[in-house]
Amino acid sequence: MKKSSNENPLWRFITSIKLAVFLLITLAITSIVGTLIPQGESLQSYLEHYGPTLFKIIRALHLNDMYHSWWYVSILGFFTLNLICCSIKRLPFTLALYRKDNLNIDPDKLFRMPFKARWEISSGLDDAKKEAIVKAFSKNAGGITGKRSLSDGTLYLSEKGKWSHWGLYGLHASIIIILIGAIIGIFYGFKGQVMLMEGGITNQAIDPQTGKPIPLGFSLKCNSFNISFYDNGAPKEYRSDLTVIDQGKEVLHKAIRVNSPMSYKGITIYQAYYQAVPRVTLKITTSNGHQKTFSLPTFKKINWPEAALSFGVLQYLPNVHGVPAARVWIDNGAGPAQAIWILKNRAREIKMGPNFYKFLLIDAQERYMTGLQIKKDPGVWVVWLGCTSLIIGFIIVFWVPHRKMWLWIGKNDGKDIVVVSGQSSKNRIQFEKDFRRIKQVLEQHVGERL
Amino acid sequence: MILSSSYLLSLTTFIYLGAAALYLIHWIFRVKRVGALAFFVTIVGFIVQTLGLALRWRESYQLGYGHAPLSNFYESLVIFAWITILVYIYIEWKTKRRVIGAFATPFASLAMAYASFSPNVEDTIQPLIPALQSNWLLAHVVTCFLGYASFAVACGLGIMYLMRGTEKGSRNPLLMALPENKIIDDLMHQTMVFGFLWLSIGIITGSIWANSAWGTYWSWDPKETWSLITWFIYATALHARFVRGWRGNRIAYLSIFGFASVIFTYFGVNFLLSGLHSYGSQ
Ligand code: HEM
Numbered sequence: 001m002k003k004s005s006n007e008n009p010l011w012r013f014i015t016s017i018k019l020a021v022f023l024l025i026t027l028a029i030t031s032i033v034g035t036l037i038p039q040g041e042s043l044q045s046y047l048e049h050y051g052p053t054l055f056k057i058i059r060a061l062h063l064n065d066m067y068h069s070w071w072y073v074s075i076l077g078f079f080t081l082n083l084i085c086c087s088i089k090r091l092p093f094t095l096a097l098y099r100k101d102n103l104n105i106d107p108d109k110l111f112r113m114p115f116k117a118r119w120e121i122s123s124g125l126d127d128a129k130k131e132a133i134v135k136a137f138s139k140n141a142g143g144i145t146g147k148r149s150l151s152d153g154t155l156y157l158s159e160k161g162k163w164s165h166w167g168l169y170g171l172h173a174s175i176i177i178i179l180i181g182a183i184i185g186i187f188y189g190f191k192g193q194v195m196l197m198e199g200g201i202t203n204q205a206i207d208p209q210t211g212k213p214i215p216l217g218f219s220l221k222c223n224s225f226n227i228s229f230y231d232n233g234a235p236k237e238y239r240s241d242l243t244v245i246d247q248g249k250e251v252l253h254k255a256i257r258v259n260s261p262m263s264y265k266g267i268t269i270y271q272a273y274y275q276a277v278p279r280v281t282l283k284i285t286t287s288n289g290h291q292k293t294f295s296l297p298t299f300k301k302i303n304w305p306e307a308a309l310s311f312g313v314l315q316y317l318p319n320v321h322g323v324p325a326a327r328v329w330i331d332n333g334a335g336p337a338q339a340i341w342i343l344k345n346r347a348r349e350i351k352m353g354p355n356f357y358k359f360l361l362i363d364a365q366e367r368y369m370t371g372l373q374i375k376k377d378p379g380v381w382v383v384w385l386g387c388t389s390l391i392i393g394f395i396i397v398f399w400v401p402h403r404k405m406w407l408w409i410g411k412n413d414g415k416d417i418v419v420v421s422g423q424s425s426k427n428r429i430q431f432e433k434d435f436r437r438i439k440q441v442l443e444q445h446v447g448e449r450l
Numbered sequence: 451m452i453l454s455s456s457y458l459l460s461l462t463t464f465i466y467l468g469a470a471a472l473y474l475i476h477w478i479f480r481v482k483r484v485g486a487l488a489f490f491v492t493i494v495g496f497i498v499q500t501l502g503l504a505l506r507w508r509e510s511y512q513l514g515y516g517h518a519p520l521s522n523f524y525e526s527l528v529i530f531a532w533i534t535i536l537v538y539i540y541i542e543w544k545t546k547r548r549v550i551g552a553f554a555t556p557f558a559s560l561a562m563a564y565a566s567f568s569p570n571v572e573d574t575i576q577p578l579i580p581a582l583q584s585n586w587l588l589a590h591v592v593t594c595f596l597g598y599a600s601f602a603v604a605c606g607l608g609i610m611y612l613m614r615g616t617e618k619g620s621r622n623p624l625l626m627a628l629p630e631n632k633i634i635d636d637l638m639h640q641t642m643v644f645g646f647l648w649l650s651i652g653i654i655t656g657s658i659w660a661n662s663a664w665g666t667y668w669s670w671d672p673k674e675t676w677s678l679i680t681w682f683i684y685a686t687a688l689h690a691r692f693v694r695g696w697r698g699n700r701i702a703y704l705s706i707f708g709f710a711s712v713i714f715t716y717f718g719v720n721f722l723l724s725g726l727h728s729y730g731s732q
Contacts, residue, residue, distance in 0.1 A: 017692050024689065028682035028711075035672040035719070067670045182668075191665070230515075230577040238580055258580035259663045270665045271580075375665035383667060387654040394647055 014082060015089040023079045030075065034066040080179060083172050094165050103146040103157050107408045107419065114428075115435045116421035119446045125416040130409055133418060133445045137407045140438045153410020160403050164425070167396030170389050177386030184379030190214055194372040196222035197277065201245070205374040216267060216374065219245040225274060225368040238271050240370040256372075266376055273371035278316035280326045281363040282342075284309070287356035308332055309357070314339060316364060324364040330357065401426045405438070418446055455509055455519075456573065458502030459528060463562040465495035466531065470559040473551035480627055485548035492555060496535050503532065506575065515577040520591040523720070524573040527565035529591065530716075531558040534599040537641075541603065545637065547629050553606030586659035594652030594677075598716065600645030601684070601709045607638040608705035611698060635698050638705055639691070646684045653677055676715035683708040 013019060037058065046064055047055045062069030110116065125133075134156060138144045141158035148155045192205025192214045201221040204213040223241040230236050237257055244252035244264045254262045261270040277297055285291045290307040301312045315327040323344040331337035334353025342348050342361045349358045405422040420442055424431035472488035475481070506519040519525045538554040565571055578587075611634045614625050628634070656674070657667040668674060687704040690696035 017689055021686055021689050021693055021696075024682050024686040028679045028686070031675055031679050031682070034670065035675045039670060067675075232577065234577050235579055236577065237583075257583075259584040259659075261662065261665065268665055270663070272664065373665045377665075380661065380667065384658070387657070391647070391651060391654070394650065398643055398647075 011085070011089075015085045017086065019082050020079075020086065023075065023082060026075060027079065030072060031067075033063060037063050037066070039067070040065055076179070080176060083175060087169055087172055090168075094169070097165050098162060102159055102404050102406075103148045103155060105155070105406070107150070107153065107155060107410060110406050110408055110419050110421040113406075113421040113423050115423065115432070116419065117439045117442070118420075119418045119443070120412070121416045121418065121446060123447075125409070125418075129445070133409065133442060134407065136441050136445050137405075137420065137438065140434075140441050141405045141407075150410070153408060156407040156409075158405045158407075161400050161425075162402055164396050164400040164402050167393050167400060169393075171393030171397055174386045174388075174390035174393055177389060178383050179386075181379040181382030181384075181386055184382055185377040186379075189375070189377035189379060192374040193272070194220065194374055195275070195369050196220070196240075196372065197369050198222055198224050198367055200369075205372075214374075217265065218247075218251075220269065220372075221245060222370050225370040227274060227368070238274055238370075240271055240372065242269065266378065268375050268377075270373040270375065271370070272373040275369045275371065276366050277369045278313075278318075278326075278364055278366050280313045280316060280361065282313075282326070282328070283360040283362055284311075285358040285360075293362065318364070318366065324361070326361055326364060328359060332357075399427065401431065403431060405435075418442065453505070455502045455506035458498055458505060459562075460566050462495050462499040462502055462531075463559070463566045465491060465498060466535070466555060466559040466562050469495055470552070470555040473548065473555050477549050477552040477627060478624060480623075485551075488551055488555075489542060489548065492535060492539065492551070496532070496539065499528070499532050499535070503528065510575045513575055513577075515575065517578045517582075518588050519575075520587060521578050521582055522572065522576055524565050524571045526591065526595070526716075527561045527571065529595050530598060530602075531561040531565075533592075533595045534558040534561070534602050537596070537599045537603055537644075541637070541641070545629075545633075547633075549628055550603075550607070550610070550637075553610050554603045557602040557606065581663055584659055584663065586655055586662070590652060590655040590659055593648050593655055597645045597647075597649030597652050598712050600641045600648065601680075601705070601712050604638050604641040604645060604705045605709035607634055607641065608702035608709075610634055611638060611702040612706075631698060635701065638701065642684055642687055642705060642708070646681075646688065649677070649681055649684065653681060673715065673719045676711065676719050680708060680711040680715055683711055 041064065043059075043064070046058055050058060058064055061071065066072055111118065134144070137156060138158070142160060143158060144156050145159045146157040148157075190205075191208070193208050194202055194205045196202060199222065201219055203217075203219040204215050206212070207214055221243045223243060225241070226237070226239045228236045228239075239255050239257050241255045242253070242262065243250050246264075252262070252264055256262050256269060256271050258271045261268050263269070279295060279297050281293065281295045283291070283293045284304075284307070286307045286309070288307065290304075292304065292307075294302060294304075296302055296313060298313045298316055301310060303310050310331045312329050313326050314329050317325045320341075320343060323346075325341055325343045327339055327341050329337060329339045330350070330352065332352050332355065334355075338350065338352065340348060340350060340359070342359050344361045344364065347358055347360045349356055351357075401424045403422065403424040406420065408417075408419040410417055410419075420438060422431065422435050422438075469488050469491040472484055472491060476485035476488055503519050506525075507517075510517055510519065520529060534554065535558045538551065538558070541550060541554070542548060565573070610628055611631060614628045614631060614634065629637075653674075656677070660669065660674075661667040683704060687701055687708065690701060690704065
């Protein structure tokens with residue numbers, strides 16, 4: 001590229017490849033920070049872990065979520081700007097290269113090409129011989145793309161891969177396409193989580209960042225959740241059997257697994273995790289004349305106003321001395337709350353204040369709750385498009401040459417001459433081989449060594 | 451004798467160590483025959499390793515797991531060595547410069563030795579946990595390691611370039627046996643371009659996989675981020691050629707830096723940082 005001295009210095013700066021190199025290095029170095037400091041934890045945990053001074057720096061520079069911080073996004077933005085301006089600046093050069101009529105060349109210049117050969121035919125060339133030469137050239141150079149008659153001869157051109165100069169634009173544009181895809185995802189997509197008990201149903205997901213509900217526009221029901229293990233105890237499969245219910249109708253029924261999600265109306269549902277949730281059936285008899293059976297999950301506080309009692313299951317163990325056991329927390333307002341272990345089918349009585357309470361663990365079962373990741377991302381296809389064009393662009397830039405070969409059959413000082421020459425924008429070694437072959441073939445036709 | 455994959459793969463370790471030693475002898479004492487022998491030994495090692503990998507694949511079916519040998523840290527080291535040798539064989543076949551072997555085969559030998567002898571590396575065949583059960587596993591690992599292996603060779607070439615230095619007057623016969631700077635520079639660039647292409651495809655296939663497993667194609671977890679850092683470094687190296695003054699030496703340093711970043715992406719992230727790709731921490 002030529003440098004014009006009257007160029008605006010700001011424009012020269014923003015379009016310089018030096019800046020690109022600088023920004024690439026900057027991105028590489030700054031990106032390291034976010035891999036050393038864990039991202040997206042609670043602010044409290046940073047304060048505890050790093051102390052007040054470092055915590056201030058972390059807060060000021062948003063190092064707890066640095067890849068979305070104003071300064072990191074600014075570097076990316078600047079990088080994109082650099083890329084766009086650089087492409088704009090190059091555009092006229094590439095256009096000129098693309099538009100250039102390679103037939104419009106002085107035959108004398110052909111001999112200045114990197115690859116060339118020339119024959120003087122003392123015995124002269126008749127039309128049949130000329131035709132044979134042109135045919136041989138065409139066959140070995142991969143077809144003739146242009147022909148121009150001059151006063152003292154004819155010029156033939158075989159040109160391939162002229163479009164490959166656009167590969168660099170495809171490559172650089174693909175970076176921008178990927179960023180556009182990411183931005184579409186940020187603005188028009190969402191990510192949420194759903195926890196569903198077996199048999200449970202919901203029509204909304206929870207935003208993991210804000211904790212706010214996101215309406216799905218349909219209902220999702222978990223029919224069952226299954227987990228299987230290998231012999232060595234490693235998990236083999238998590239599977240949720242789901243049904244989509246849209247406007248009261250069951251429209252889709254599918255089992256999803258990790259790596260095998262399902263989609264409905266642009267929303268994709270992934271198997272993300274699971275939780276075992278024990279459900280405990282508890283019969284309570286009180287000395288003030290109440291009796292009732294409860295079925296409750298762990299960690300749920302139950303109020304039983306008639307008996308003036310609050311209780312909940314703190315812990316569940318499937319096997320204590322061969323039977324299931326639960327640790328129950330009890331509070332009747334008289335004195336401190338208590339926590340006791342109850343084994344299945346073995347009643348246990350405790351006294352709290354004036355009353356006695358008898359607990360019987362009738363049954364306990366592990367049930368599963370499936371954890372689903374819900375995602376809508378209309379930008380993801382744009383990202384894949386960008387990725388594809390990145391790879392194709394890269395291959396074009398490095399491996400698709402723009403190659404030109406000329407054949408000139410004309411006269412010089414009254415003698416018939418044949419000149420062949422060529423040029424390739426890349427992969428000279430292959431081109432050298434090809435050119436050598438053409439030279440040999442033409443030599444046979446010309447019938448003369450050079 | 452029962453032919454098992456672990457037997458063949460341990461054997462490979464010794465063959466590669468032998469090949470690396472032969473290449474070094476070939477370079478230091480400049481005996482032509484030794485070079486040819488080194489190449490022969492490398493090819494034998496490659497064949498033995500290929501059989502070992504194929505056998506391991508079969509054994510995993512016999513165990514009822516049935517997956518390509520790419521699922522844990524041990525297997526990834528073996529694949530790294532295998533692909534490095536593959537890339538090197540191609541380069542030697544293309545360039546006929548055996549000295550490069552002294553700078554390339556040690557990477558494969560070290561990876562194999564580490565895989566075979568380190569007590570930290572668990573080498574049993576393990577079943578695939580749900581997250582790894584994907585067709586993208588094969589594509590992702592193979593493409594990433596094609597990139598890593600090319601960068602290993604580029605790093606070897608970078609070291610070679612810096613050793614040779616720029617002064618023409620050097621009479622040190624060891625250094626004179628190395629190809630001229632221009633040739634090393636050119637090869638270094640080509641291997642980096644090749645590696646960059648595969649690293650890009652590796653990052654992309656990884657994103658596609660993450661998207662089908664978790665619904666996020668990019669989550670800035672440390673391994674992803676480090677692969678991107680590596681990618682930035684090599685993008686720098688490709689562009690630096692067009693900045694005036696950034697010639698040979700600096701590109702050689704970048705190829706070494708780049709490979710250091712590869713190593714960190716591969717080992718450091720597993721052992722020092724936490725994230726989704728907890729391959730090595732098992
Ligand atoms: C991470 C993003 C980028 C990637 C992956 C990338 C990739 C490439 C590749 C592979 C080449 C070909 C190099 C060669 O022919 O040896 C190239 C050339 C080039 N890049 Fe980039 N590039 C990126 C960012 C940028 C930016 C931000 C600029 C802005 C100035 C830029 C400007 C150029 C120019 C001007 C060339 C052509 C040099 C020439 O042939 O004269 N690139 N890029």
